Amino acid sequence: MIPNKLLGREVFKRPACPFCGLPIERPKELTTRMPGEMPVGSCSCGAVYACDETGHNLGSAMIEALIFSCNMDPDLAWGLLPGDDYVEEIVENYDYEKHLIIPGGFFESRRISGALFFIRLYEDVQEVTAGGVKKRLEKASTALPEHQSRKRRAGKRSLSKKEIEAFVSEFKVDQIVAVAGEDKKIIRNLQRLLYSGDDLFRKRAADILGKVSAEICESDPGSISRLLQRLFTTIPDTAAFTWGAFEAIGEIIGNRTDIFGGYIPQLYQFLLDESRRAQVLEVIGRIAKSAPELLRKSTFHFIPFLSDHDYSVRGYTAWLLGNLGAHEAREDLKGLLKDSYEMNVYSNGKLEKKTVGQLASEALEKLSDPH
Numbered sequence: 001m002i003p004n005k006l007l008g009r010e011v012f013k014r015p016a017c018p019f020c021g022l023p024i025e026r027p028k029e030l031t032t033r034m035p036g037e038m039p040v041g042s043c044s045c046g047a048v049y050a051c052d053e054t055g056h057n058l059g060s061a062m063i064e065a066l067i068f069s070c071n072m073d074p075d076l077a078w079g080l081l082p083g084d085d086y087v088e089e090i091v092e093n094y095d096y097e098k099h100l101i102i103p104g105g106f107f108e109s110r111r112i113s114g115a116l117f118f119i120r121l122y123e124d125v126q127e128v129t130a131g132g133v134k135k136r137l138e139k140a141s142t143a144l145p146e147h148q149s150r151k152r153r154a155g156k157r158s159l160s161k162k163e164i165e166a167f168v169s170e171f172k173v174d175q176i177v178a179v180a181g182e183d184k185k186i187i188r189n190l191q192r193l194l195y196s197g198d199d200l201f202r203k204r205a206a207d208i209l210g211k212v213s214a215e216i217c218e219s220d221p222g223s224i225s226r227l228l229q230r231l232f233t234t235i236p237d238t239a240a241f242t243w244g245a246f247e248a249i250g251e252i253i254g255n256r257t258d259i260f261g262g263y264i265p266q267l268y269q270f271l272l273d274e275s276r277r278a279q280v281l282e283v284i285g286r287i288a289k290s291a292p293e294l295l296r297k298s299t300f301h302f303i304p305f306l307s308d309h310d311y312s313v314r315g316y317t318a319w320l321l322g323n324l325g326a327h328e329a330r331e332d333l334k335g336l337l338k339d340s341y342e343m344n345v346y347s348n349g350k351l352e353k354k355t356v357g358q359l360a361s362e363a364l365e366k367l368s369d370p371h
Helices: 058-069 074-078 123-139 146-152 161-169 173-177 186-195 199-217 221-234 243-255 257-272 277-290 296-307 311-324 327-334 356-368
Strands: 040-042 048-052 086-095 114-121 342-347 350-355
Touching (some): 040 058, 040 123, 048 058, 058 086, 058 114, 058 123, 114 123, 161 173, 161 186, 161 199, 186 221, 186 243, 199 221, 199 243, 199 342, 199 350, 243 257, 243 277, 257 277, 257 296, 277 296, 277 311, 296 311, 296 327, 311 342, 311 356
Antiparallel strands (some): 040 048, 342 350
């Protein structure tokens, strides 16, 4: 098919496989699809692809494509190596709504930043998985653009991406939580906001995602468990912006520690990474606020961080120990009372500047409170 041209430039072209050049079909939603998972597809050459509508979740798209190529067998997927077992390519400027590639990045007054992440397994692995992948796609449904999907869900409440973004910006939690059980795309639309460079907006998105997840847990805890697993898998990817992933993990676990408390030990490994230590301590502090009893036995592992060279590590550790009710840290906390470094602390939709000394003082007040 000949692409349209305007003044000698391509306006759009049909999506094609980067490995064989053949046209590909619109990505489909699997019948086993959980909230937050991406539409997927396959080419006749054996390549599979996952659709990242925003272009900001390529780490997740790679994981989706890899696991799908392995016929949804994560154990097989994690045992494969790029270059040795498969090759990968990214097709950018994909418009999910029109199923087109827009080279210029703009179409009908919309910015087009979506991407298709392709993976093609080598033949020896494909022989094992290809049949299962084909059967799954035969049962899948075409992933429609959001406004068309809402028509099919007549009688069910849903929110558009713009509505969710506005509610997050204004921190209108109830309006989003109210439709959590009916709008399957709400998780995915909140996830994309976790990559915002605006600190307050991102933290509000993570906060609301935690509350929405708690609501969905009432009827479908498995989908949220899978969401947590995906968030954890994006963190080791150094190319990914992981602040939002950490914050979302803390809010999801903190809102339902009775279900997801078992994920807490996975956070401890990141304390060894100095570049992520402050993030992890903030997350653990959030969880400690909800269920201190789950973390109390680890108190002595946190106390040394009160003397860390990074002021944000010291501040979040003080906050964490206060939430834990760690009386054994009282003298160490007193040593921080004159620490004047300032940091932003998030709570209930707001960011407040506090010194490390203030955080230590507040922690000591909690330790003095008999309740």
